[in-house]
Amino acid sequence: MTMLQAISDWDAVYANSANIPNGDSWPGRWIEPARAFRESISASGRARLGVSYGSGPRNRMDVFLPEAEVRGLMIFVHGGYWMALDRSYWSHLASGALAHGYAVAIPEYTLCPENRISQITGEIGAAISAAAEMISGPVVLAGHSAGGHLVSRMVCENSPLPARDRDRIAHVLSISGLHDLRPMLRTSRSKTLRLDSAEAAAESPALLTPIPGTRISCWVGASETSEFKRQNALLANIWRGLGAATACIEEPDRHHFNIIDALANPEHPMVLELVSALR
Known part of the structure; x- marks a missing residue:
């Protein structure tokens, strides 16, 4: 049996650019594909840009419509450790779901330190409710990194979503998601996040109970750090034991x-x- 060594540098195991060849070229690599996609779909009349879902300046989302009849709604929530980036980087990622008849909404949210993570959870709930009011059919949620945390939070028993919206969620996809926030307390990011132990526990999906009927896929890259792979497996494992369908x-x-x-x-x-x- 090989015993794993205790983690001594928490910033290192949650760093991404430093662990990827040419890692500092992201997020810049996404800017042009996203811009070109928005330009193209706007020209076709299938884009609704800057739709308001709340009173804050960042309570905005872009909504893209498929060419054919709308069959459902996909909402993508971006990452950036709850403290960076906005909706403009990800527009081209709508292409896959659009081809299957899903409308796609991509919100942004008020970042830390102006916001706390618990408040961001509430904002994403408001964004999902606003998008669901616009688009009928089943709802699927996808989120990356901190966004993976946020979409997972939407199907916890203490979700900010009203029952009418929770009941429409057919599937959640957490991509490289952060599901236990307690390790964030050991990183330098905790100051910007204004994170304390009580909020870390209260906002960790891995410490919460999924709503009945939850279906979630936890998806991570095999070349990610050990902590992102552990966080990915953690939620799938724990929630399966709590009655969710997990992958x-x-x-x-x-x-x-x-x-x-x-x-x-x-x-x-x-x-x-x-x-x-939709199958």
């Missing part, structure tokens, strides 16, 4: 950034898994 996938040759490229490909297994509610 745990480690995709070969993918790291923390290029793992989400799959969402732009209608035939990628990640997209097919996400939209399987």
Whole structure:
């Protein structure tokens, strides 16, 4: 038996750019594909940009419509450790779900330190409710990194979503998600997050109970750090024991950034898994 060594550098195991070749080229690599996608779909009249879902300046989302009849709604929640990025980086990732007849909403939210994580949870709940009011049919949620945490929170028993919206969620996809926030207390990010032990526990999906009927896929790149792979398996394992239908996938040759490229490909297994509610 090999005993794993205790983690001594928590910032290192939650660093992404430093652990990826040319890692500092992200998020810049997403800017142009996202811009080109928005320009193209706006020209076709199938984009609703900057839709308000709340009173804050960042309570906005972009909504994209498929060419054919709308069959459902996919909502993608971005990452950035709850403290960075906005909706403009991810527009092209709507392509996969759009091809299957899903409308796609991509919200942004008020970042830390202006916000706390618990408040961001509430904002994402409001964004989902606003999008669900616009689009009929089944709802699927996808989120990356901190966004994986946020979409998982939506199907906890203490979800901010009203029952009418929770009942429409057919599938959740947490991509490289952070499901136990307590390790964040050991990182330098905790100051910007204004995170304390009480909030870390209260906002950790792995410490909460999923709503009945939850179906969640936890998806991570096999080239990610040990902590992201552990966090991925953790939620799938715990929630399966609490009655949820779970899947745990480690995709070969993918790291923390290029793992989400799959969402732009209608035939990628990640997209097919996400939209399987329509089959």
